[in-house]
Amino acid sequence: MATGRKRVLVVDDDDDIRDLVEKLLASAGYAVESAPDGRAALRAFHARPCDLVVLDISMPELDGFETLERLRDLSDVPVILLTARSGEIDKVRGFRAGADDYVVKPFGRQELVARIEALLRRTPQAAHADNYDDGVLAIDFAGRAVVFRGLPVRLTPLEFRLLAAFARHAGQVLSPDQLMEQGWGHSAGVSRDQVKLYVSYLRKKLGENPDGTQPIKTVRGFGYRYG
Numbered sequence: 001m002a003t004g005r006k007r008v009l010v011v012d013d014d015d016d017i018r019d020l021v022e023k024l025l026a027s028a029g030y031a032v033e034s035a036p037d038g039r040a041a042l043r044a045f046h047a048r049p050c051d052l053v054v055l056d057i058s059m060p061e062l063d064g065f066e067t068l069e070r071l072r073d074l075s076d077v078p079v080i081l082l083t084a085r086s087g088e089i090d091k092v093r094g095f096r097a098g099a100d101d102y103v104v105k106p107f108g109r110q111e112l113v114a115r116i117e118a119l120l121r122r123t124p125q126a127a128h129a130d131n132y133d134d135g136v137l138a139i140d141f142a143g144r145a146v147v148f149r150g151l152p153v154r155l156t157p158l159e160f161r162l163l164a165a166f167a168r169h170a171g172q173v174l175s176p177d178q179l180m181e182q183g184w185g186h187s188a189g190v191s192r193d194q195v196k197l198y199v200s201y202l203r204k205k206l207g208e209n210p211d212g213t214q215p216i217k218t219v220r221g222f223g224y225r226y227g
Helices: 015-027 038-047 064-074 088-097 109-128 157-168 176-183 192-206
Strands: 007-011 031-035 052-056 079-083 101-104 137-140 145-148 151-153 216-219 223-226
Touching: 007 015, 007 038, 015 031, 015 052, 015 109, 031 038, 038 052, 038 064, 052 064, 052 109, 064 079, 064 088, 079 109, 088 101, 088 192, 101 109, 137 157, 157 176, 157 192, 157 223, 176 192, 176 223, 192 216
Parallel strands: 007 031, 007 052, 052 079, 079 101
Antiparallel strands: 137 145, 145 151, 216 223
8 A cells, every 4th residue: 555645647548547547546545646648747747746657658649758758858757658559669769768667558457556666665765865976976866967977977767776776886796686676676577688778778878988898897697787
């Protein structure tokens, strides 16, 4: 059962699905607001920011991907994409745009609630952490700001959580399973290939060390290490 009356914004142009998710989350103890399309969702979020967004992809005019990109300009609020599209291309596009999780319709009701709970449990942690600065990498956890070798680095929320995990465990090897827990909050539906993909995104955004090595190193057979 959820506590603290966290607010969830449900966005779907299908009235039946929107109503189903509203009732499901309300019964789990959440305060729920809904919107029938992307534009209405952005207006609602402007008026009253929420703790998490459940966002459909296939909507007229402003689809879920476009809505997500605009939300990311406003906030790092956790976003779960809820869609009938199960293709890898759509999933990758969603994660690259800043989605935190991806649930395919038809979905298990308790699984959806569990994924929401996992994201909300994880979200406040960074706000209470100290800053990190090793002279090369600097992270403002509360402000979600990253500077690497003197240059600001723009990361999606998922990328930020993974980099924060590396910084908090600098010098330690993190397994793919540990990174799933730190980044996604669970391992259900997350593959090691996705972990590898997001490590590659981080490497690309950070760039190489002066000696040509990667700041995040692969420890073959075990996982990845920063520092």
